[in-house]
Amino acid sequence: MPNVLVFAETRANTLRKVALEVTSAARALVDSLGGGEVHALVAGTPGVASVAEKLGEYGADVVIAVEHAAFAQFDREAVSASIAARAGAQSYRAIVLGFSAQGRDVGPRVAAKLDAPIAADVTDIRASGDSVVVKHPAYANKVIVSLEVKGAPCVLSVRPSAFVATASPRTVRTEAMAPASDPSASRVVVKEVIEGGKGRIDLGEAPVIVSGGRGLKAPENFKLVEELAAAFGNAAVGATRAVTDDGWRPHSDQIGQTGRQVSPQLYVAVGISGAIQHLAGMRTSKTIVAINKDKEAPIFKVADYGIVGDVLEVVPALTNAVRAAKAGH
Amino acid sequence: MKIAVCIKRTPDSESRFRIASSATSIDETGLKFDIDDFAGYAVEVALQLNEKQGSSASHQDKPGETVVIAVGPDLVQETLRKAMSMGADRAVQLKTDAVPYDGIAVAKALAAELKTGGFDLVLFGKHAFDTSFGVVGTATAELMGIPCVTAASSLEISGGRGKARRELEGAAEIVDFPLPAAVTIDEGIARPRYPSLKNIMAAKKKPLEVKPAQLGQTRVTVKSMELPPDRPAGRIIGEGVAAVPELIRLLQTEAKVL
Numbered sequence: 001m002p003n004v005l006v007f008a009e010t011r012a013n014t015l016r017k018v019a020l021e022v023t024s025a026a027r028a029l030v031d032s033l034g035g036g037e038v039h040a041l042v043a044g045t046p047g048v049a050s051v052a053e054k055l056g057e058y059g060a061d062v063v064i065a066v067e068h069a070a071f072a073q074f075d076r077e078a079v080s081a082s083i084a085a086r087a088g089a090q091s092y093r094a095i096v097l098g099f100s101a102q103g104r105d106v107g108p109r110v111a112a113k114l115d116a117p118i119a120a121d122v123t124d125i126r127a128s129g130d131s132v133v134v135k136h137p138a139y140a141n142k143v144i145v146s147l148e149v150k151g152a153p154c155v156l157s158v159r160p161s162a163f164v165a166t167a168s169p170r171t172v173r174t175e176a177m178a179p180a181s182d183p184s185a186s187r188v189v190v191k192e193v194i195e196g197g198k199g200r201i202d203l204g205e206a207p208v209i210v211s212g213g214r215g216l217k218a219p220e221n222f223k224l225v226e227e228l229a230a231a232f233g234n235a236a237v238g239a240t241r242a243v244t245d246d247g248w249r250p251h252s253d254q255i256g257q258t259g260r261q262v263s264p265q266l267y268v269a270v271g272i273s274g275a276i277q278h279l280a281g282m283r284t285s286k287t288i289v290a291i292n293k294d295k296e297a298p299i300f301k302v303a304d305y306g307i308v309g310d311v312l313e314v315v316p317a318l319t320n321a322v323r324a325a326k327a328g329h
Numbered sequence: 330m331k332i333a334v335c336i337k338r339t340p341d342s343e344s345r346f347r348i349a350s351s352a353t354s355i356d357e358t359g360l361k362f363d364i365d366d367f368a369g370y371a372v373e374v375a376l377q378l379n380e381k382q383g384s385s386a387s388h389q390d391k392p393g394e395t396v397v398i399a400v401g402p403d404l405v406q407e408t409l410r411k412a413m414s415m416g417a418d419r420a421v422q423l424k425t426d427a428v429p430y431d432g433i434a435v436a437k438a439l440a441a442e443l444k445t446g447g448f449d450l451v452l453f454g455k456h457a458f459d460t461s462f463g464v465v466g467t468a469t470a471e472l473m474g475i476p477c478v479t480a481a482s483s484l485e486i487s488g489g490r491g492k493a494r495r496e497l498e499g500a501a502e503i504v505d506f507p508l509p510a511a512v513t514i515d516e517g518i519a520r521p522r523y524p525s526l527k528n529i530m531a532a533k534k535k536p537l538e539v540k541p542a543q544l545g546q547t548r549v550t551v552k553s554m555e556l557p558p559d560r561p562a563g564r565i566i567g568e569g570v571a572a573v574p575e576l577i578r579l580l581q582t583e584a585k586v587l
Binding site for chain 2: 115187188307322
């Protein structure tokens with residue numbers, strides 16, 4: 001029965017949400033193949049092996065802990081070499097990782113090292129005979145492509161939030177592994193990490209996103225968006241390309257075809273007209289709310305609930321109402 | 330510096346797409362194609378780097394050159410000419426009937442061409458609009474054995490080393506690396522220039538070499554394509570502040586997200 005190798009990504013020795021989603025996706029694939037094992041590789045500073053228990057809860061049978069003091073900073077070269085070395089030493093059906101900042105960087109390296117085929121940004125995985133068939137939203141989510149991936153192992157990177165992390169408890173065994181290449185020999189070296197703000201929820205992980213566009217009229221009005229996000233409590237703040245191009249918000253906050261692509265439970269579009277560029281980044285959200293003064297704005301075509309009105313009046317009222325609703329729970 | 334930029338021809342991202350009757354590709358009728366957005370940023374970055382280096386005396390012993398490379402059918406020649414009209418010096422087409430979905434196969438063809446080129450820097454878009462895989466640049470670098478920095482939102486080169494900024498989820502990092510290297514380019518780094526009529530004319534005379542693409546075996550193939558299900562039609566629930574209580578009720582009882 002074939003096994004599947006997972007790269008369970010961490011930051012500061014803490015598992016990222018996508019790591020559990022990836023483990024669940026691998027568990028489902030392995031079970032569909034007759035019930036082999038899920039092996040999850042983690043890399044971090046000494047102590048990162050302690051995430052094993054959590055990975056076991058989500059279906060990992062074995063956790064391979066690659067610990068090194070130099071892994072305080074993400075080392076894409078030593079991590080890729082370690083995944084490839086582990087995959088090369090065993091026969092895995094697939095290597096599954098996230099289509100996240102780390103996974104996008106590591107996946108192609110591993111595939112090239114192993115001469116393995118790779119499918120990226122997949123939203124569905126099915127074994128089909130000797131192949132794996134995956135779904136991949138292409139052309140900025142406007143076309144769904146089914147791809148046949150031939151060969152074992154194959155590398156599959158999965159879209160964050162496309163797979164649900166599902167408890168599937170296992171008794172997990174932990175194995176220690178030394179980095180397969182010396183971190184001090186890595187050529188790309190992280191010199192500095194600039195944190196986006198303490199306690200901020202990432203756009204890819206937030207169940208709720210409140211996003212602002214040009215309809216806010218001036219950069220200082222963006223605080224209305226931030227206050228509404230704070231009222232929800234579990235919300236991240238996004239922006240349109242027009243707003244990030246104008247420097248109201250950092251480029252990293254941009255949601256759209258050329259920015260982040262998100263699928264939260266709730267997306268609140270504040271003063272956003274709904275250009276195709278923006279819709280491509282958020283149209284897969286579960287519930288969409290739009291507030292805009294122009295009732296002809298294209299955003300209302302995709303909004304489950306639209307309010308026509310001045311965002312400067314409606315948003316503060318909504319913020320108060322959300323606060324009251326949250327307090328009532 | 331000698332810089333190679335690997336570019337892709339993709340359809341206008343604002344297009345409405347239809348699926349071809351084969352159900353394994355999009356219907357290209359009526360679509361406008363151009364250099365992919367991210368590849369366009371990469372060309373601009375290369376041109377600016379060589380303009381800057383060209384004006385510093387220390388590099389006069391080694392004149393800068395920007396070479397653009399594309400894998401694909403003869404239609405990519407138009408895309409290569411566009412990059413040359415922006416200022417690239419010459420172009421190479423690695424010819425194949427269609428660009429496969431298999432990024433490793435494309436990377437093999439590019440690495441075979443680039444390996445002997447003596448490039449200081451090889452640039453790519455961070456991904457192309459059509460597949461958005463983001464595989465080719467990193468895999469090409471890996472096959473060439475050179476370091477690779479992905480999704481750079483700023484890039485500085487000096488003294489044989491590079492420094493780049495990369496956006497992470499909720500953070501950013503600054504990385505340092507030695508040349509020769511590959512870098513994939515994110516948005517926000519440079520706005521591609523518009524070619525002048527004079528440069529468009531000049532680009533027609535620049536060298537464009539055609540070679541077969543050494544793709545090898547392709548192991549990732551399209552089984553089918555479909556359009557995503559439409560979202561249910563939008564619904565306007567009211568106007569102004571008066572609609573807020575109804576929105577709260579719907580979020581609680583219907584959408585169950587509050």
